Amino acid sequence: MLNESDLSSYVDQHFQRTVFRLETLDRYTVDSDAGNVTRYLAGDPAPAMDVKGPWLQRLSQERAEGKRRSRVHVLHTPLSDYLRYECEWGYAYTAGAGEDIFILDLAQHSRPQELIDEDFLLLDDEHVVVVHYDDEGRFLGGRPLPAEEVPRYRQCRDATLAAAVPFEAFWQARPQDWRVNRAQAGD
Numbered sequence: 001m002l003n004e005s006d007l008s009s010y011v012d013q014h015f016q017r018t019v020f021r022l023e024t025l026d027r028y029t030v031d032s033d034a035g036n037v038t039r040y041l042a043g044d045p046a047p048a049m050d051v052k053g054p055w056l057q058r059l060s061q062e063r064a065e066g067k068r069r070s071r072v073h074v075l076h077t078p079l080s081d082y083l084r085y086e087c088e089w090g091y092a093y094t095a096g097a098g099e100d101i102f103i104l105d106l107a108q109h110s111r112p113q114e115l116i117d118e119d120f121l122l123l124d125d126e127h128v129v130v131v132h133y134d135d136e137g138r139f140l141g142g143r144p145l146p147a148e149e150v151p152r153y154r155q156c157r158d159a160t161l162a163a164a165v166p167f168e169a170f171w172q173a174r175p176q177d178w179r180v181n182r183a184q185a186g187d
Contacts, residue, residue: 001141021071063098070100102164114159
């Protein structure tokens with residue numbers, strides 16, 4: 001099992017053209033969020049750029065180099081507080097920096113037969129790492145899979161991308177979840 005540092009090195013080593021990520025959890029607990037979830041829910045101003053800024057710069061640089069990062073988050077509306085945070089203070093920023101983000105809402109779309117119920121990374125269509133989390137969404141480790149497993153994960157990627165909608169369209173269609181509108185409604 002790869003720890004966080006080892007997983008980062010593995011991705012750096014095998015990511016030459018594309019990284020696809022499938023997300024399946026309703027919540028991720030990430031220490032580097034620097035309290036942004038709490039700040040978001042409290043109505044505080046925008047996310048802490050001292051933490052988020054370097055990642056956004058990296059995404060922009062990778063895109064400029066012709067590398068492509070994409071993800072599908074499989075979820076079920078209505079959105080939890082965490083998923084609203086992730087959309088508004090996470091995806092809105094990373095999509096703007098060059099990541100292609102898609103949402104597969106299983107409340108609105110039938111479940112693709114090829115969907116795999118675990119988070120994973122697919123690197124350059126050749127390497128798969130299943131990413132494990134505890135019940136609170138904390139990273140436990142990544143497990144690289146043998147090459148013969150890769151076609152199944154490619155099929156999952158293709159099926160979820162075909163069924164998902166671009167993040168921007170998903171988010172624009174959900175003004176009831178925007179923090180400013182929820183505050184005005186008294187939520």
